[in-house]
Structure formats: C-alpha cells, structure tokens
Amino acid sequence: MRQGTLRLGAFFYATGHHVAGWRHPSSEADGGLNLARYVGWAQRAEAAKFDLVFLEDGTGIRDTNLRSSERTARSAHFEPVTLLSALAAVTSRIGLVATTSTSFNEPYNVARRFASLDHLSGGRAGWNLVTSTTDAEAANFGNDRIARHTDRYERAEEFADVVLGLWNTWDDGAVVIDRESGQFSKPDGFRPLNHRGTHFEVQGPLNISRTPQGQPVLVQAGSSGPGRDLAARTAEIVFTANQTLAEAVEFYGDLKARLPRFGRVADDLKIMPGLFPVVGRSEAEARAKFEALQDLIDPVVGLALLERMVGGFDLSGYDPEGPVPELPVAEGAKSRQQLMFDLARREGLTLRQLYLRIAGARGHAQIVGTAAQIADEMEERFRAHGADGFNIMPATLPGGLDDFIELVLPELRRRGLFRHEYEGTTLRAHLGTRPPTGFGSAAPARIVQP
C-alpha cells in the first residue's frame, strides 16, 4: 500500500468557491475587498499546517455577462502577488502560491516579483504559470482577441525558460557583504542570461540574488497536451481538475511517466487535484449545508457560469430542462470544456442540472458528506496513485475552511495521512520536491571593463 502523507493547499477565492457563497452567513462577503479577511484565513490555514495558500487570478472581469457578474463576488479582488506579500508579513511557514499569466506580462517582471516574494517570506513563494483564456482579458492589453491555444503555449514555454533562466543568473552565496574589503558580491557570482528567442530577448541578469529556496517553486495547471510536457519539464506542483478516480489515475500516470525524459523522478512533481468538500457531522447535515448553498444560486448566474465553462457560447436559447447541446471547440478553455461534456454525458444531466453541479466546484471533484467519507475519497485517490495531495476549495470562506480543519483534518491525521507539525521552513521543504535543473546561461560573464 502506498505510504506517505498528503500535500494540502488552501485555495482561497474571495467569499468561497461556491458561486452563491457570498450570500451565505458562513462567508465574509467583503472578502475580495478587505485584507483582514485574508489575514484571518491564512493564519487559520497555517495553524492547521497546510502546505500552502493558493490564489488564482484573472486580469480583467472575465464574466462579460453583466446581468450575471453583478450578482457574483467575482469582479473585484486584490492583485495576488501584492496580497501574498502582505500575507508574508503575518505568517511564517505556510507556502504562498500566486497565479500570474504569461500572456500579458514580461518575464523579467514576473521573475523579479516572485524572487522578491521568496526573499520577503523566507523561502515560501510559488508561481502558478497560466495562460490567459478570455477575450475580455486580452482587451485590457490592446488585443481584440485572445491568442490561439497553441500560440499561447509556445509563448508560455519560452516564458518559463526565461524566468527559470533569470532565477539562475545568480549563484548561491554570491552575496558576500565584506565590509572590510568593500566587496558586496562576487564578481563571478552573477552573469547575464543572453536569451534570444522567438517571443523574448532578455539580457539579464536579474536584479535579485538567489532566494532562500534557491529559486521559487514553479506550479502549473493546464491539462492539455503541451501543458503536460511543460509541467513535466519545469513544474514542482501541478494543480488539476478531475472528477472520477479513473480520470485522476490516468492523468497522474501520464504526467509522472513524462518526467524521466527531462531527467526528473516521480517525487520531483506533486499532483494536487482540486477538491470541493462540504462536510457535516452526518450525511444529512452535509447535504443540507450544500442544498442551502444551491438554493442561493440565481438562475441568471448559473446559466452564465456554464456558458463560460463551455467556451463562452450563448446558452440562453436552449431549454434548461433539456440536454446539453453540441458546441464547437473552445479556443479559450479546451480541457475544461471537454470535462463539462464528459460529465453531462456520463450522468445524463440537463443544462440546469449541469450548472447546479458545477456552480460550486467549476469542474473539480465535489464531495458532500461526513469527515470519514471525505477522508475515504482522499485516501483512495492517494493510495491509487491518482493524487499526491489536494487543493482544498472551501465552498464558503471562512466557514468551509473551518469545517474542513475541524472535522476532516483530525480524521486524516488519525489515519497518518497528514502532518501534525511543519518540519521545514520553506515551501519546497513542505513539498519534498526538487527544482528543475539546466536553466541559466552557460555563457561566460560579459566583460564590460577589466
């Protein structure tokens, strides 16, 4: 039987992951606008010994359906790295992982920010690399349309190479601070990157030295073909969305099998699917909690949510009590769209039933039950090599987080599946992974003056 403990992420999403969570008394409705809420949640997650806090992101209001977005808490939130920098000052152990897109950023800026966060936090920073998927975001950066899937991933690959390269333009121990001799850094301790590629030309070096973790942890989430290779080559965590055990095991096996090609081993990469738990002291209590949330979903919101998940196609002309219609391939979210269709087909769902299903978990696995039932699912997935851990998505915040900590964590600990105390001080130490190697310039230092 597979031994070991689970990795757990606390996925914070202002007011919780359930789309109507903000309306429920167990949520703090102003979460997206009020730092004190995040401080509270982060400190609770740290006290519970989670590996990391995770923030997703979008560079714009992705829900272009105003009738819907006015009724959700998704339109205003903090820029994630800015927020994590604040949280770094009020926590000391928990990892801090933020999403930043490769689509509308420059690699130099991204490399800097995460290295700076790593220094600030004593070695707890992680960058979740994503590509932007909506036209709404593209329009905030001078573009009418989002780039095609393959083009986005080409840029993302090169972007990752540049960032990893920049993090490696400095050697460990290059900063010597010798007051006597007046030498602050070793002259051969850092060097340019001299990257010249299709999308980027970046000289470097980075203007930040090697971080407490050496370099931040690289995280990814895409599950499509090019996404899987990029993850195998560069990531230490992969967040993913899967529903059934079979899907989870397939994905896990496929991804881990790609590692040796890049000189890496299975433990170097942790796969953490999202998990949306609603936990009660009894099954009935859990179900009641969930139904209370479902009842708060405004139909306008439910349908709009589904429209976005299947690639932005207008569903308002279809009968909500009828089957999910055939739709063209979505440029913006290929893998998520496929997930939706598979789910609908597998369970024979109507449009309304589908939107009620995904309204909480947005395509991630959802479990409504007792602590034992939830722990059973988690344990099964872990032992079957379907996951190395989970990214916990509380339905409401802080209520859902508190429930998980109070009810599920003790059960996991009882089974020997989760830590009682932190052992290390860095994110990488919590994960037990190793960074990808082979990045950074092999070119000799540019001699400007003798």
Added chain:
Amino acid sequence: MSRDRRLHLGAFMRPAGIHTAWWRYPGGEPDANFSLKHLARFAQRLEAGKFDAFFMADHLAVMNMPMAALRRSATVTSFDPLTLLPALAVLTERIGLIATASTTYNEPYHVARKFASLDHISNGRAGWNLVTSGNPDEALNFGRDAHVDHATRYARAREFFDVVTGLWDSFADDAFLMDPESGVFFDPARMHVLDHRGEHLKVKGPLNVARPIQGWPVIVQAGASEAGRQIAAETAEMVFGSASTLEAAQAFYADVKGRMPAVGRNPDHLKILPGAFVVLGETEDEARAKKARLDDLVHPDSGLANLSVRLGVDAAGFPLDAPLPEIPETNASRSGQAQIVDYARRTGATVRDLARKVGGYGGLQMIGTAAQVADRMEEWLETRACDGFNVMFPFLPEGLDDVVDRLVPELQRRGLFRRNYEGTTLRDHLGLPRPANRFFA
C-alpha cells in the same frame, strides 16, 4: 508661534542607503537594503517620527556599470517595491508607502491593479512614483535593442497616466452593495468601461478592483527635464526634486507651480520635496567627520562608475586630472546629466574631483547639528524652494535614528513639523484633496 507653512518629510528607502559606501560604515547593518526585518523596523521608526511617507525608487535591470564597480554596490540585489510595500503596510498604520513603477516597461492595467490593491491593503496610504525609466540597460531585459527615446517615453507616460487613473475610476465609490438578500453584489450602473483607444495604448477595462480608498493613490513624479516639468504640472501631486542649491530649487518650484493655473490646477495641490542627504552630529565638526569617513570608504572604481551613470556615457577613459570633456546628450536622465555637467563647467572640476563628488552622493547635502539642519530646512521652506524634503540617510540604522531622534524633535519644537498624524491616508498627511470619480457624480 503658529505657522501656515509646515514641512512634509519623505524617507528615501530604496536603496536604503543612497551613498555608494553606506553599507561599509562601521556599526551599520550592511544588509539593511535587503532585509524585511530591518526595513520593517525602519518603517516603524519613521512612523514614530511622523514621516509622511516611505519612498522606494526602482530599476528594472542591474545598474548599468562595469563589474569592478557593481561588485561593490549594495543595490545589486533589491526588493521589488510592490512586494515590499504590502508587507510594510501590515506592519505599520499611518506612514505613506510610495512605489516607483515605470510606464515604459509595464502595462497600465497591471500598474492600476497593483497600486489599487496596495491602497486597499494599506487603508489608503499608497503613492505611485511615475517614471519613464532612467537606466538604458532596462531596454535589454524587455526585448528592445536600445532604450526607447526620451520624447516617446514621455508621450507614452502621459497617456499611461490617463489610462491608469481612468481604470481607478472604473467603479463608483458606492458601487459595491454586497446585499445577500437581493443577491446583488455590485450595481452595474455604477461601473464604467473605460474603452481607451490612444496613440500608444488600447485598454478596455473595467479594472477588477474596487475604487481605491484614496480615490486615486497619490501621483508622484521626479523628472526635471522640460517634458518632466510639464507632465508634473499637469498630473503630479508630489514631485521629488533634484536641485542641490537654494536658487535652483526656487527656480524649479516657481516654474513648475507657475504652470499649474494654466492647466486648471491649484498650486497647493502639488508638494515639491527635493532629496536631502542628511548627516547629523553633536557638533558640526562631528557631522563633517562622519561624512568624510563615509566618503573615504568609496572605492575609485565606484566613483568613476557613478560618474558614468550620471553622464550617460562611459567616463572610464577620460583623463583623470583634466576637466570634463564635451558630453553628448543621451537617452538617460537629462536632468541628472545637466546638473553634473553644469557643476563641472562652473567650477572647472577635474574628472577625479567629479568622481569623488558623485562617488558617494552628488546631490543636496545637509551636514551639521540638528539645529543647523533645521535652520536650513526652515530657510528652504520659507523662501519657497520646497514644501519639504525627501530625506536620504547616510548609513543605517544610525543615520535614520539620528534624524528621528534629533532632527524631528527640533523641527517639531519650531512648529515646522507635525507632532502627530492628523488623518489616516497619505493624502491627509500631504494636504491633498481626494479626486472625484470622473465618470460618476
């Protein structure tokens, strides 16, 4: 004695020490520039000293100087301001937090988001120092062969300002209802889509952050070229001046404020704070001795490198004991170059002299007892050379402690500086109005 004019004080904290050899001074904390622990303590001390703001400069490249000098520089590794300041925000309560962000190598949507987020996180204490990037090597980190030319940088900056402030106005102050009963989170009639289409930038919006606490973070600038002065008159609320003589400062003050009525602005709504490098001692001799000791710690390689950076050309080949040769105009900071060239022509200084002068710190210096420095600050304030100073500390922590423990009380005693914060936001400290939302009544 009551006064109608009082000083505003900023603290120049990135790099934490502006003098090249600050980190070598005996008894100091040489890693201060890159330690959250030290910087947090400094911010808290400055807050105890009632400073208006903690200010961070920035660069998007390692400083453009040869390795021989770079290895001696403490600024080769520094925090990104928009990660350090949120951390300081939760460790302080009142002091303003000003970050530099370039308009040349950033996208306005990102800048708008980050500063709006910082303003919320800090309960209304954020400021944006809008720069166009003075370090030519930055271009090479962003896919360009050469630095974008001066005129284009400033044109883009002007448009960038319009976009960022327009995005900050995306939501009316009262847009977020958050009403669980009705299920309405925000009122769509109180949201504005900017849809900016300009010569340099095309940005749709809206911003996905609620309106900042201050309406807009405080707008700060530093360029002193003709283009810089005009953009400041049109848009800035605080200007970090670089004049090093009273006369130059008075001329700059009169010029920039003089341009404001023509663009419909009240000159009181712009505070001009020249940088001031302050070294204190129990006696004037003691203060001068500290400064000399600091200057002696500057290695010649560093001095020449600094001169090269200021001039925008490589000075390493210039004969050391001859006057400064002809210097062409460059794409680097125009006002920075003009100042040192002007000084050289006026005094006939040799290259060696100039290297020594700028090797440590080449701008305005106030060296003496607390009373002497207070006298000088008072004179600058009273004769309209400035509205206050952006104080630079010679070494840390002693230089900062000296100012907080000796200079501030002297200024307070004279009624020249606040004894307590009166408001809670950076705008309150600076006496600036809160901008109305341009799209909503």
